[in-house]
Amino acid sequence: MSEAQKQIVTVGVTGASGAVLAQKTLALLEDDPRVERIHLVVTEAGQRLFAEELGISTGDLKQLADRVLGRKASKIEMLPNKDVGASIASGSYAVDSMVIIPCSIGTLGAIAGGISDDLVSRAADVMLKEGRKLVLCVRDTPFSHIHLENMLRAQQAGAVIMPVVPAFYHHPRTIDDLVTQYVCRVLAQIGLEQEKMYRWAGTPAARKAEA
Ligand SMILES: Cc1cc2nc3c(=O)[nH]c(=O)nc-3n(C[C@H](O)[C@H](O)[C@H](O)COP(=O)(O)O)c2cc1C
Numbered sequence: 001m002s003e004a005q006k007q008i009v010t011v012g013v014t015g016a017s018g019a020v021l022a023q024k025t026l027a028l029l030e031d032d033p034r035v036e037r038i039h040l041v042v043t044e045a046g047q048r049l050f051a052e053e054l055g056i057s058t059g060d061l062k063q064l065a066d067r068v069l070g071r072k073a074s075k076i077e078m079l080p081n082k083d084v085g086a087s088i089a090s091g092s093y094a095v096d097s098m099v100i101i102p103c104s105i106g107t108l109g110a111i112a113g114g115i116s117d118d119l120v121s122r123a124a125d126v127m128l129k130e131g132r133k134l135v136l137c138v139r140d141t142p143f144s145h146i147h148l149e150n151m152l153r154a155q156q157a158g159a160v161i162m163p164v165v166p167a168f169y170h171h172p173r174t175i176d177d178l179v180t181q182y183v184c185r186v187l188a189q190i191g192l193e194q195e196k197m198y199r200w201a202g203t204p205a206a207r208k209a210e211a
Helices: 019-030 044-054 061-069 105-112 119-129 145-156 175-189 204-210
Strands: 007-013 035-042 076-079 097-103 133-138
Touching (some): 007 019, 007 044, 007 119, 019 044, 019 097, 019 175, 035 044, 035 061, 035 119, 061 076, 097 119, 105 119, 105 133, 105 145, 119 133, 133 145, 133 175
Parallel strands (some): 097 133
């Protein structure tokens, strides 16, 4: 695959539960030869969730990606959430797709309301206005009327709403099994299908009947 065909992906991490989902997403993208560059933006609350759920301290933000991966990140560029003048804040900069994982209800509201007052919400707004792929991995439960309306608004504007809902049909044994399958489904949405993704092929009885 030529460099020109490789994807540039933005990953937003916000302060919803599920920091492990962000960690898995970054690890799979970092190792994916189809990906050229990953722009990473972590909100303040997102940094807190890395600390609360994974014990990863913020420290120097520039090294956060290395700490999240547990190794040197070669493709990840960390961008400060306050920098609304970063490359990804402009539609003239070619980002192929953006995933916000996990996506807080607060950031969902900002996107649905067109309030681009930080880099995560501005970059998401740019994806929508440019007609590019934006996947929102919204996490909370239960959802209020406001949350559901905001999801509908964002979906109607072009976003893929992918609430953090695990699947069980692949017989997961570990949390990593649950996380990996969900993240693989998210990456499939941006055209980066993973070999390790489980694909349902019907029940054995149904397959036999079809044969
Ligand atoms: C431990 C912890 C867990 C949280 N879990 C969620 C959650 O699952 N979903 C959510 O929408 N907000 C959650 N929040 C609240 C958000 O972090 C808060 O609304 C924050 O302002 C979101 O900001 P952000 O969108 O800029 O990251 C949680 C906060 C903490 C400290």
